[in-house]
Amino acid sequence: MKELNTALVVxxxxxxxVQCSTTPLDRDLSHLPYxxxxxxxxxxxxxxxxxxxxxxxxxKAGVALGQKLFFDPILSADSTMSCVNCHLPxxxxxxxxxxxxxxxxxxxxxxxxxxxxxxxxxxxxxxxxRSPSLEAQALEPVEDTLELHHKWVDLVPQLRExxxxxxxFRAAFGIQNTxxxxxxxAAKAIAQFERVQISDGRAKFDRVxxxxxxxxxxxxxxxxxxxxxxxxxxxxxxxxxxxxxxxxTNEYFNNGITAAATPEDFPDPGLxxxxxxxxxxxxFRAPSLxxxxxxxxxxxxxxxxxxxxxxxxxxxxxQTSANVSPLIRPLKLSxxxxxxxxxxxxTLTDRKFVNHRR
Numbered sequence: 001m002k003e004l005n006t007a008l009v010v011x012x013x014x015x016x017x018v019q020c021s022t023t024p025l026d027r028d029l030s031h032l033p034y035x036x037x038x039x040x041x042x043x044x045x046x047x048x049x050x051x052x053x054x055x056x057x058x059x060k061a062g063v064a065l066g067q068k069l070f071f072d073p074i075l076s077a078d079s080t081m082s083c084v085n086c087h088l089p090x091x092x093x094x095x096x097x098x099x100x101x102x103x104x105x106x107x108x109x110x111x112x113x114x115x116x117x118x119x120x121x122x123x124x125x126x127x128x129x130r131s132p133s134l135e136a137q138a139l140e141p142v143e144d145t146l147e148l149h150h151k152w153v154d155l156v157p158q159l160r161e162x163x164x165x166x167x168x169f170r171a172a173f174g175i176q177n178t179x180x181x182x183x184x185x186a187a188k189a190i191a192q193f194e195r196v197q198i199s200d201g202r203a204k205f206d207r208v209x210x211x212x213x214x215x216x217x218x219x220x221x222x223x224x225x226x227x228x229x230x231x232x233x234x235x236x237x238x239x240x241x242x243x244x245x246x247x248x249t250n251e252y253f254n255n256g257i258t259a260a261a262t263p264e265d266f267p268d269p270g271l272x273x274x275x276x277x278x279x280x281x282x283x284f285r286a287p288s289l290x291x292x293x294x295x296x297x298x299x300x301x302x303x304x305x306x307x308x309x310x311x312x313x314x315x316x317x318x319q320t321s322a323n324v325s326p327l328i329r330p331l332k333l334s335x336x337x338x339x340x341x342x343x344x345x346x347t348l349t350d351r352k353f354v355n356h357r358r
Contacts, residue, residue: 026179032167034174039063039192044201046209047246048120056135056188058195061171066193068168068188074158075141076103076148083141083190087111090354093197098302109268114295116353117288119195120223122248127300130274134191139183152183152344159186173197199290204347215347222344225337236329236341237314247289248346254266254282256318256328257299263322268301279323293349307345311338 008093024306039058043050052058069283070076070083071109086100089091100112110127124132131137138209141147142155160178161164169181172189205211215223221233226236226242239307242247260266284300298304305314317330333341 028177029170030176032170062192063170065172066189077150092116092294094295097295103149108146110300117196128270128274134194136188138187138190139245189221199350200352202352203350219338219341222340242284242289247285252283252323254323256324260321261318290348307342
């Protein structure tokens with residue numbers, strides 16, 4: 001009888017333990033309010049139309065949840081890092097590292113890209129374009145072993161058991177119980193937050209274009225060379241890859257930073273590693289130059305510390321490979337002309353956006 005009673009007690013205790021461990025993962029949330037309000041996205045005049053997926057409309061609650069997730073170290077395996085560690089608001093949503101470091105102290109092979117105006121990137125995300133959407137992109141850093149090094153299968157229960165997240169997911173997506181919280185909804189929320197990181201359209205360049213300001217003589221000369229406006233100055237070949245209004249064309253280029261005798265010689269295949277096309281080897285996304293003065297170091301691997309080094313690279317004509325862009329050629333710019341181009345690039349700095357995001 002004593003053995004039977006002991007067995008019964010053990011069974012009851014196990015039952016309680018199971019109940020306690022499973023109940024928080026499947027709590028009813030239907031009593032909480034769900035009244036989604038559209039988030040008013042302000043797109044500057046002249047910018048492209050903002051494309052929003054039908055299955056992920058931007059709401060105030062969705063953006064709020066996405067922002068909390070973006071800043072929350074719960075997304076990393078050891079709760080020491082979040083998305084914002086590599087996308088700092090003060091540096092236009094990038095960091096100051098040549099290549100970013102994850103929770104294990106391991107350095108990745110690429111620089112952290114700015115998320116400014118990422119909502120308008122319609123030809124793939126990341127330097128190599130491997131993610132087709134912000135929703136798909138948001139899934140990757142969590143499980144990347146060089147970044148947050150977590151597992152969604154472990155993170156999702158943490159979100160379901162959390163003191164705040166179930167109500168936030170309910171407010172954002174109208175879920176009925178905590179069991180509906182999943183990685184796809186988390187990624188949708190992060191994507192909503194990223195989608196509203198849009199320039200304020202008040203950089204000096206914008207104000208000049210709107211007739212509210214005037215370039216200095218050096219800025220005007222730099223503008224002329226950047227876009228090859230007149231024959232008074234040499235063509236710096238910039239506007240082909242960094243055109244208005246975003247100062248990117250959303251295309252991928254081999255800009256001659258790596259010499260390669262064959263497609264297999266590129267240490268980082270870039271777009272070619274995604275498409276498998278030998279002609280795409282060594283091609284990378286042309287990043288936006290808006291707020292470029294805040295996002296050093298430069299290039300996909302952060303090899304250039306300053307804009308002067310970037311201009312030196314292009315002025316010298318880059319390095320040779322079979323698929324290098326024909327735009328890469330010796331530019332024969334003088335030291336004064338290079339400084340004037342950099343002066344123009346400073347007019348793309350949007351301090352209002354940066355200070356607001358801080």
